[in-house]
Amino acid sequence: MSEPSDSPRIGVDEWVASAEGRRERSLAGRAEALYERTPAAVKLLALVVPFAVFPQLVDSDYLMQVGVDTLVFVLLALGLNVAVGWVGLLDLGFVAFFGLGAYLYAAVASEYAGRSWDGMLAIPAIAISVAVAGFLVGLPSRRLVGDYLAIVTLFFLQLWLVVLINASFTRGPNGISDLYPLQLLGREVVSLEGYYYVALAFFVVIVSFLFLLNRSRTGRAWRALREDELAAELMTMPVNRLKLMAFAVGAGIAGVAGALYAPSQGAVFPANFDILVLITVYAMVVLGGAGSLLGVTVGAVLIMAVLETLRDPSDASWVFYGVVAIGLVALMRPRWLAPAVLAATVVFGMGVHELAERARPSLVEGTTVGTARIDELVDSWVLVPEGAVGPDGLPAGALARLAYLGLVASVLALTLVRDRWLRAGLMVPVLYLAACVWENVLLAQPAVARFVLIGALLVALMAFRPQGLLGRRRVEIV
Amino acid sequence: MDWDKIVQLLVNGLTLGSVYALVALGFSMVYGILKLLNLAHGDVLMVGAFIGWGVLGWLGGAQDPSVAVWILLTLMVLAAMAGCGFLGVAIERFAYRPLRRAPRIAPLISALGVSFFIQNSVLLLFGANFRSYESFDLVDVEVGIHWGPLNVWILRIVVMASALAMMLGLWILVTRTKLGRAMRATAFDREAAAMMGIDVDRVIVKTFFIGSALAGAAGVLVGLVFGSINHFMGFGYGLKGFTAAVVGGIGSIPGAMFGGILIGLAEAFSVGYIEDVTFGRLGSAFSDLVVFLILIGFMLLRPQGIFGKKDVKKV
Structure with a gap:
């Protein structure tokens, strides 16, 4: 049964309806409709295939290292997306969890610590303990509006860096450089290619997990929370618990990223987990489109590619x-x-x-x-x-x-x-x-110029295209 | 009790605290009016410090200034205030105003971008080296008050006095003038203020100008007393200034002053005593820990701060 299009429809805002109608007819709208119709498994495959063929195309160790770093940063961006994109919490301490994951790896598998745990044990253990840390950091901020949360987490990051640089057990700015390579079921990962495939496997697992999470009751509750916290609370959603959960999930993913990053680098330094990294990850999430898994992945790859090409003046x-x-x-x-x-x-x-x-x-x-x-x-x-x-x-x-x-x-x-x-x-x-x-x-000074451009990119994106490249614009009625 | 040390830490704390108070005022005013956390505020302070340093170099440097010292100091502060004021206005115009109706998180990310842009621009143009005001050459370190255990360098007195004077000026501006009334009205209810004929955009621009000018002045004062400046200094002062604003009660002017002094004293005393209290386990670098704990404590126990009023959520 079709309604006559010129009569007012109940429960539908005319302006929104016409905006959506225009959108459906445009080229981007059709592409989006196609994307919506595609089954999730196909989407996942389309996302993974380019990553899977990448090692076949490159032959230098340097590019392979870039590939591993890119996957690590994709994981980081996916983790940050949980808090920023889905729940709308500004978590500025996020890279502290990345650092915590990496240093925990150093604590369970290095000559310095005198332990060498198997990755199958170490990585889940690290993920869980970093998630607990995320929960604890979120705890004092649970009563706060978004802005206070931002500053508390930023302060937490600062404190974390102070500890890394000044404490004796972290060996200060020199870092811990005698890490054991990652072991999986007793077999050592020796090549960069090996690390790449391990990271890729984690990427597949985490993306699938996030995809299902986003569709679940919790995911819907998170989005409701982002749109209107007060309304969500009135709909009996446990707002504080949801926020803490988002914090913990994001932190856990960052912990996994850290645990993969540390052995692939062979060393951990405080400078690898500072504000520069934080802003880079933010730029990835915002550029691709906060809230969209595909967008965040694309954003992370794009930013990594640009940062790498900017290293060389030519x-x-x-x-x-x-x-x-x-x-x-x-x-x-x-x-x-x-x-x-x-x-x-x-x-x-x-x-x-x-x-x-x-x-x-x-x-x-x-x-x-x-x-x-x-x-x-x-x-x-x-x-x-x-x-x-x-x-x-x-x-x-x-x-x-x-x-x-x-x-x-x-x-x-x-x-x-x-x-x-x-x-x-x-x-x-x-x-x-x-x-x-x-x-x-x-x-x-290409090294500095890169970050000047990232800063400018964040401001310009927020002003002109806050939804990012692949995010969807939200029509809001005020 | 080591009275010499205590008095010295007290003086340090008050100097530091008056700088934090100036930063906190800017945070607090902007937050009061726009409900926006200006994460780039610390970097404005850093730019102010660099402007002061530039003026100092331009007028002959600390060893051989071409004008009298007090004129030099005044010029440095005024130039930094003017430069930073306009910087603040530009930040508001280009980074925040387009986002007034955006979701809450958008201006924060934009602020993050502005902060990063300013920091790295300064790094690009001036390098990562620490720059020094060499203020010991400007004013001899022996000049000042010497009274029992109390030894205060005159420049510290100048810093505290000028910070105090600026805060008093701001207090008068906010409570006694037409602009101040407009600012308070805008902070209370922006839409109602607009309906009463207040040009809200202009009030916001002026607020940004004043707040950023105060941060610029604070930057010069930091350079004068604590010596060296670099592109990353704004981060720490921004964090402490924000903590001061929260502790005092965000949006409240006396709160920002009081919070600034409190945080300054807390930091100075934790730098002085943290090693003794923890039996040498934690060095003075961990003084931030104390400030952080104060922040967390206030957020848990009294989120509205010392002078703030409880926020009633209206639907």
């Missing part, structure tokens, strides 16, 4: 110019505007470069950091003043610092320009400035 340039170009094409309407702006930027840059060469040759005498083809190309296009960057990679004069601050200010100002054509016009010099700053300031 690769980094490709990523930078590529992302800027793709971003513009994806975001600007009408379609021809983005290529026009890019072309205008190229011409503008050539003009500025030519002018600078005639007026003040010192502005173009330096060379860019990278040696790839793209760097040779941009060398004759951007302004690279001689000696703008000191031998330590820091900006040497005021010029480079001012250019950086100017870039930040002009990008921010650009977001305030409402008129589309004016914005496109102003974008040309800003893009050129961005290229100059990239070549002179950011590329000189």
Whole structure:
């Protein structure tokens, strides 16, 4: 029985219904409908297959290590997603649980501790004890609203780092470096490939567990809690117990990730579990789409890939110019505007470069950091003043610092320009400035530049696409 | 009893506490109005410290200042306040305002991003080395009060006095002026305030300006008394400032001052005595533990803080 579409339907908000209707007809909507219809097992398979073929495609130890790290970070992001994505609790102490897992591994399987437990015993034991730790940390915060919880957990992380760095039994900043390799049923995991497959197995188990958990009564209760805590409580949901449970589950997964990370690295250091890691994991969860298992996994892989390519200046340039170009094409309407702006930027840059060469040759005498083809190309296009960057990679004069601050200010100002054509016009010099700053300031210190970009990414995502790449936008009626 | 040590720790605690109080005020004001935890607040303090350091270098450095010392100090504080004030306004405009109607967690993540961005930008531009104000060259360490066991360096007195003056100024601003009344009204009920003709956005911008300016001043004061600054310093001061705000009662100005002093004293005395009390098992690095326990204790026993009123949840 179909209702006439123009009559008001009972219990359905007209605006929401029309928004959903538009969505169903769009390309993204159809893709989503297809995704919804796919059985869970097929989805899981689609998620696992790319990971499973990865070792066949790479032949270097370095890439294999990156693969293992990526899987560990995927696990971390999945764990954080429980608290942040499903329940809406901001847990800023999360990497402490990761660290706890890793150090507990060091405590049960290292020369230093004088024990060598089998992984089949060690990993479940670690998962359970870290989950208990998560429960205990959540305990004092159970009465608190989200913000207080954030600060308590952040303080807890700080304290954890203080202990790691200063206590004698953790050997301080030097870490514990004589870990035994992971043993499974008496057999040692010797190669990185072995660690990869072990991590993959855990990934499959944990994703399946989370998938079922999300569909269960508890999962539904968590989502209800996220949407409206007070309403959930009035519906007789045990709010505090649910929160603590989310904390414990997330912590337990982080513990497993730590227990896999420690032996694959062969050592544990306090610096591996600090704020940088925390923010990276947050960026993974938020980028992919908090709340969606697929989104979080994709986000983690994307962030790891970008962080790895940014290590090398030559690769980094490709990523930078590529992302800027793709971003513009994806975001600007009408379609021809983005290529026009890019072309205008190229011409503008050539003009500025030519002018600078005639007026003040010192502005173009330096060379860019990278040696790839793209760097040779941009060398004759951007302004690279001689000696703008000191031998330590820091900006040497005021010029480079001012250019950086100017870039930040002009990008921010650009977001305030409402008129589309004016914005496109102003974008040309800003893009050129961005290229100059990239070549002179950011590329000189890729390790720091990566984290600057992650910070900016978090802010931009929250402002423009809080649901992330694959999350679904929530229509809220206020 | 070792009176010399106790007096010294008292002075340390009060200096530290007045800085924490300034940070706590900024937290508290912003939280009061927006119900938003400004996680980037500590990094604003760090930027203030760097601005002060820049002004100091620009005017000839600590060894050979080109103006009188008191003018130099005033300029450093004023420049940091102005710079940080505008930084705070920018943070509000670009990171928080687009998210006013978003779920609660969104502005917090955005704040995390801002904090990370500022920290790493400073690292990118200035490097990871500690920078020193070299304030012992600026003001001789012997100048000050010497009275029995009481030895206070004049710069510490300046820090405490200026922090106190700023807090008094803020108190007058909030209780006696039109802007202050608008701020209190906005904090009480934003929508009702808007209906009464208060330009809520402007009040919020001004609140951010004032709160961030106080953090900037605190940054310079930290640099003057505790010597060295680096890109990561804001984190610790942010945490302690927040603890102070919670202990005093978030949203309350006298609470923030009182909480700041309390946390400062607690930290100073735990640095001084934690080794003795734990028979040498825990070093002074563990003084954070004491502050953390205070925070947890307050959250469990009196979450509204010393001066706060109990929050009644309305549906």
